[in-house]
Amino acid sequence: MVPTMRQEATMLLIHCPYCDKTLPEVEFAYAGEAHIVRPADPAAMSDEAWRDFLFIRTNARGPHFERWRHVHGCARFFNAVRDTVSDRFLATYKAGAPKPDLATLLAETERAR
Amino acid sequence: MTTHADGPVALSMADTGARFSLRIGVTPDDLAAAETAFGAPIFATIGARGREAGRESLCLGPDEWVLTAPEADRAPIATAFAGIGAAHPHSLVDISDREIAIDLEGEAVTALLAQGIAIDLDAFPSGHGTRTVYDGITVVLRRDAAHAFRLEAWRSFVPHVWHRLTEGNKELALGI
Numbered sequence: 001m002v003p004t005m006r007q008e009a010t011m012l013l014i015h016c017p018y019c020d021k022t023l024p025e026v027e028f029a030y031a032g033e034a035h036i037v038r039p040a041d042p043a044a045m046s047d048e049a050w051r052d053f054l055f056i057r058t059n060a061r062g063p064h065f066e067r068w069r070h071v072h073g074c075a076r077f078f079n080a081v082r083d084t085v086s087d088r089f090l091a092t093y094k095a096g097a098p099k100p101d102l103a104t105l106l107a108e109t110e111r112a113r
Numbered sequence: 114m115t116t117h118a119d120g121p122v123a124l125s126m127a128d129t130g131a132r133f134s135l136r137i138g139v140t141p142d143d144l145a146a147a148e149t150a151f152g153a154p155i156f157a158t159i160g161a162r163g164r165e166a167g168r169e170s171l172c173l174g175p176d177e178w179v180l181t182a183p184e185a186d187r188a189p190i191a192t193a194f195a196g197i198g199a200a201h202p203h204s205l206v207d208i209s210d211r212e213i214a215i216d217l218e219g220e221a222v223t224a225l226l227a228q229g230i231a232i233d234l235d236a237f238p239s240g241h242g243t244r245t246v247y248d249g250i251t252v253v254l255r256r257d258a259a260h261a262f263r264l265e266a267w268r269s270f271v272p273h274v275w276h277r278l279t280e281g282n283k284e285l286a287l288g289i
């Protein structure tokens with residue numbers, strides 16, 4: 001018998017910083033890399049720099065700063081640090097909050113283990 | 114009204130009255146003005162419901178509420194909110210016909226809902242509500258008692274939701 005998605009899939013739990021609840025992954029949508037600032041004056045940029053802003057991303061192997069949206073919930077965008085190898089969420093925080101220091105975060109995660 | 118009782122859970126399409134989507138700032142001033150206009154408590158905690166005299170607010174997001182009330186209160190509520198618009202900018206949208214509500218009641222109700230909902234229903238307190246997802250469809254779920262829930266989905270998705278719920282209810286009756 002071919003295993004179905006339902007039998008095989010495991011579900012991630014994601015903490016929404018607005019709802020302050022840890023909820024199933026199916027309520028959330030991934031929304032690309034976080035902390036990418038839109039240039040103030042696009043017309044003054046070279047084509048290469050504008051291309052880099054639009055399309056070039058980190059493609060991290062390991063901890064990655066990324067946006068998520070609690071689309072089937074409070075509907076808010078927020079930021080997360082997720083390890084792209086293990087899928088482990090190191091932290092989630094509200095949009096607009098400062099980017100956490102990765103070394104501190106990794107040390108805290110290690111201690112919590 | 115459509116009802117279904119081919120399983121342990123009684124399902125019925127509920128008669129609902131007026132329903133509004135409210136977006137307003139979360140300063141205490143704004144919330145107090147909205148409460149006065151609405152005539153029932155409006156809480157800033159996501160999932161919390163405030164009830165008074167048939168009117169109810171449910172906090173869905175940091176600045177989003179769904180307000181429900183008897184049909185006769187529809188026009189008075191819209192008028193009351195229009196009165197606070199200048200001092201407390203907000204958006205109040207009449208969404209009475211956007212969603213259809215399904216009432217579910219019975220001891221097996223959490224087992225039936227868990228067929229399509231991933232959140233931990235045992236940890237979902239009575240008197241609370243939330244937006245979540247049922248079998249891929251965004252729904253608003255309220256728990257009114259240990260064994261009584263109300264599920265609201267957008268009108269065009271309801272045939273699918275109703276079909277899944279009634280089939281699931283038959284499965285529960287057959288013990289599969």
Ligand SMILES: [Zn+2]
Nearest residue numbers: 016019070074
């Ligand atoms: Zn949320």
